[in-house]
Amino acid sequence: MTDNSVIRLHEVKRSFGEKQVLKGVSFEVNKGEIFGLLGPSGAGKTTIINILTGQLSCGGCAEIFGVSCGKIGREVYRRTGAVLDNCGLYERLTCADNLKLHARIHRVDFSRIQEALTQVGLEGCEGKKVKALSKGMKQRLALARAILHSPELLFLDEPTSGLDPATAAEIHLLMNSLRGSGTTIFLTTHNMDEAYRMCDRIALLSEGNIAECGEPAELCRKYCSNSELSIVTNDEQKLSLENTPENAEAIAALIRDSKLKSIHSSEPDLGTVFLRLTGKELDK
Numbered sequence: 078m079t080d081n082s083v084i085r086l087h088e089v090k091r092s093f094g095e096k097q098v099l100k101g102v103s104f105e106v107n108k109g110e111i112f113g114l115l116g117p118s119g120a121g122k123t124t125i126i127n128i129l130t131g132q133l134s135c136g137g138c139a140e141i142f143g144v145s146c147g148k149i150g151r152e153v154y155r156r157t158g159a160v161l162d163n164c165g166l167y168e169r170l171t172c173a174d175n176l177k178l179h180a181r182i183h184r185v186d187f188s189r190i191q192e193a194l195t196q197v198g199l200e201g202c203e204g205k206k207v208k209a210l211s212k213g214m215k216q217r218l219a220l221a222r223a224i225l226h227s228p229e230l231l232f233l234d235e236p237t238s239g240l241d242p243a244t245a246a247e248i249h250l251l252m253n254s255l256r257g258s259g260t261t262i263f264l265t266t267h268n269m270d271e272a273y274r275m276c277d278r279i280a281l282l283s284e285g286n287i288a289e290c291g292e293p294a295e296l297c298r299k300y301c302s303n304s305e306l307s308i309v310t311n312d313e314q315k316l317s318l319e320n321t322p323e324n325a326e327a328i329a330a331l332i333r334d335s336k337l338k339s340i341h342s343s344e345p346d347l348g349t350v351f352l353r354l355t356g357k358e359l360d361k
């Protein structure tokens with residue numbers, strides 16, 4: 078484990094019954110980065126978070142802050158926050174009371190509650206019962222609870238899944254501001270756009286293994302060197318050609334014959350990278 082790494086997985090394996098979900102997963106997450114674990118639904122992303130937060134055992138080696146995930150104690154929990162799949166809020170309690178319970182566990186001053194609610198844009202909602210909140214507001218409250226004790230490491234399991242674009246954008250802003258103040262963020266997502274825009278580095282999980290790990294732009298360059306050209310002709314024919322020297326003549330002919338209405342290149346994206354590496358589409 079390098080000095081800079083906050084999370085380290087080495088040859089991590091996990092099965093449920095006969096089914097081997099993780100077959101030897103290795104990667105490290107560095108201090109201060111937003112790291113994205115990208116994979117289709119059922120790939121094992123939540124399983125990895127459950128292992129890292131000490132809720133599931135595994136084969137191989139999994140560590141956070143240099144402590145084996147099987148032996149996580151109070152000290153590590155104090156430095157860690159999480160927004161998990163099932164947001165785990167008490168529906169019949171108010172926003173403030175939900176946060177008070179968490180503040181007591183982490184021995185955080187109650188004055189921090191107001192601050193955290195403001196950070197996630199829920200100021201004024203302290204007295205509202207959770208059951209009266211929209212899905213997006215609940216997710217923001219779960220986020221307020223996760224950051225209440227100012228953790229160094231934050232796990233976000235598909236934090237924007239099913240949210241409207243405006244709420245998702247607010248959560249992205251907050252993630253950027255947390256990173257700006259030095260928080261390390263471990264994000265799982267099957268949204269490639271989100272991964273591309275938000276993450277410093279990503280790992281692609283497929284069939285129980287990490288197919289690739291690196292900076293999003295670098296992976297796109299590596300696997301999508303020939304971008305696609307989308308062409309529309311004057312008679313409204315739509316063509317899709319690879320941007321290769323062999324296709325240059327065909328395009329030149331369209332121009333010569335005044336048949337070209339529009340041409341644009343589609344930027345390589347992580348979905349294409351995933352498809353090239355695994356032969357599968359990331360689900361939308």
Ligand SMILES: Nc1ncnc2c1ncn2[C@@H]1O[C@H](COP(=O)(O)OP(=O)(O)O)[C@@H](O)[C@H]1O
Pocket residue numbers: 093098116117118119120121122123124125
């Ligand atoms: N507690 C469990 N018992 C049995 N199977 C499980 C359990 N947790 C996860 N799985 C299985 O492991 C696979 C990966 O699940 P999960 O980690 O939730 O995927 P993801 O979060 O990437 O959608 C799925 O096939 C799921 O059914």
Ligand SMILES: [Mg+2]
Pocket residue numbers: 122123124162234235
């Ligand atoms: Mg999941």
